[in-house]
Amino acid sequence: MFYINTEIKFSIITKTDGDFNTSHLPKISTTVANKSRLLCLVTTQPANHATKALAVKETWGKACDILYFVSSEMVPELPAIRVQCEKYDHDHLLCKNIKAILYGLNKYRNQFDWFFKADDDTFVIVDNLRQLLDKHNPDTAIWFGCPFALGGNRNKTYPSGGAGYAMSRQSMYLMENALKNHTKCRFLNLKNRETGADDAEIGICLNELGAQIGDETDDRHLKRFFPFPPNTFIDKTTGFYEWFNVYNVNPVQKGLNCCSNTTISFHYVPSNDMYIYDFLLITNNQIQLKSCLNNLNIMFGDQRDVLGRHRFIPFSLQYLSNHNSNINNTGTNEYKSVFILF
The missing domain is CATH 3.90.550 (Spore Coat Polysaccharide Biosynthesis Protein SpsA; Chain A)
Structure with missing residues (x-):
């Protein structure tokens, strides 16, 4: 299977006071230094x-x-x-x-x-x-x-x-x-x-x-x-x-x-599909959650671990590509996901 061979743990911050605070998010560094031009x-x-x-x-x-x-x-x-x-x-x-x-x-x-x-x-x-x-x-x-x-x-x-x-x-x-x-x-x-x-x-x-x-x-x-x-x-x-x-x-x-x-x-x-692949692969050095969450209306499933963290996020790739709206609820949830490209 072709996938990003990395387990990514991150926080999803829902909209509060019209903006997002992403200062606490971890940096995702690529394994490749830009040596070759x-x-x-x-x-x-x-x-x-x-x-x-x-x-x-x-x-x-x-x-x-x-x-x-x-x-x-x-x-x-x-x-x-x-x-x-x-x-x-x-x-x-x-x-x-x-x-x-x-x-x-x-x-x-x-x-x-x-x-x-x-x-x-x-x-x-x-x-x-x-x-x-x-x-x-x-x-x-x-x-x-x-x-x-x-x-x-x-x-x-x-x-x-x-x-x-x-x-x-x-x-x-x-x-x-x-x-x-x-x-x-x-x-x-x-x-x-x-x-x-x-x-x-x-x-x-x-x-x-x-x-x-x-x-x-x-x-x-x-x-x-x-x-x-x-x-x-x-x-x-x-x-x-x-x-x-x-x-x-x-x-x-x-x-x-x-x-x-x-x-x-x-x-x-x-x-x-290029936009979908680009989103899932996270080719930039930092997870751009602020941009993503401003443009996606995501509904999360109830498959949680013992700490109450969701394991499955039930949205399709096409859903990501076609929807452009904001998350309405507030609060903070911890998610632990491995993105897989099908």
């Missing part, structure tokens, strides 16, 4: 600016050192850059993403150690990503992601674009140099064509450059990057797509043991 690029489109892109910006995107989007329209508020391509459909993602990657490399050249590329429906647990990357030297050519077999050949792999992938700055420099000198990565120069699968082409380039494929799995050999949402892997009643069985390199089983406790990403996550 992370530059994040997210691909989006105008129809998603106010939904998916905004959800990324307001959730996991805040944990990046630098976040920018690429679209067919420039939106400074996100911020989203606009790149020039023949078209902006799915077939032209190669043009869109390669130009956006090179833009980020040039603009932020000395401001990042690792470059992370994702889609606007990818949810990322950045603390877990940093924990993985901090174990490696960004001055070596290496990449991390969900490795797919190129053409079904498991000796050559490429990173699944939807699951997101991280490239060291050295990998980026080698790619840039190859494009300038026209030595390798010939399909990335966009002179002959702008269409193609950008993740596969980048994988071909990384293979040509001799970049190392970093191990995405944990010490139990469980995957960390996923090209589908959590239910695809947890639900035992359905099978995987046949193409996934052919191309996926690192084995994954159905059920609660599908995913690493330090999972990094899921793809095809609706924007509303």
Whole structure:
């Protein structure tokens, strides 16, 4: 099961005198020091600016050192850059993403150690990503992601674009140099064509450059990057797509043991669910109870321990996402909870 492997004990203070006192609350410190500087690029489109892109910006995107989007329209508020391509459909993602990657490399050249590329429906647990990357030297050519077999050949792999992938700055420099000198990565120069699968082409380039494929799995050999949402892997009643069985390199089983406790990403996550995941995972260093309680109308169950503390909180994830009201009663209750992501 994928979960936050921490038991959290905290006090819930209900509304009194129109405000909350949170000074007594414990700090929740992450296990990851921000050693590596992370530059994040997210691909989006105008129809998603106010939904998916905004959800990324307001959730996991805040944990990046630098976040920018690429679209067919420039939106400074996100911020989203606009790149020039023949078209902006799915077939032209190669043009869109390669130009956006090179833009980020040039603009932020000395401001990042690792470059992370994702889609606007990818949810990322950045603390877990940093924990993985901090174990490696960004001055070596290496990449991390969900490795797919190129053409079904498991000796050559490429990173699944939807699951997101991280490239060291050295990998980026080698790619840039190859494009300038026209030595390798010939399909990335966009002179002959702008269409193609950008993740596969980048994988071909990384293979040509001799970049190392970093191990995405944990010490139990469980995957960390996923090209589908959590239910695809947890639900035992359905099978995987046949193409996934052919191309996926690192084995994954159905059920609660599908995913690493330090999972990094899921793809095809609706924007509303991003806010739910972000709330449950508590990615910030402090539990933001004041903000949460001001915006949630929570009813608590009567499953108490010997000290009168509640153990079960009977609200659904969708309830958290859709309700926006205040708690009306007053008083203080102690709760002892372990948040689990289903």
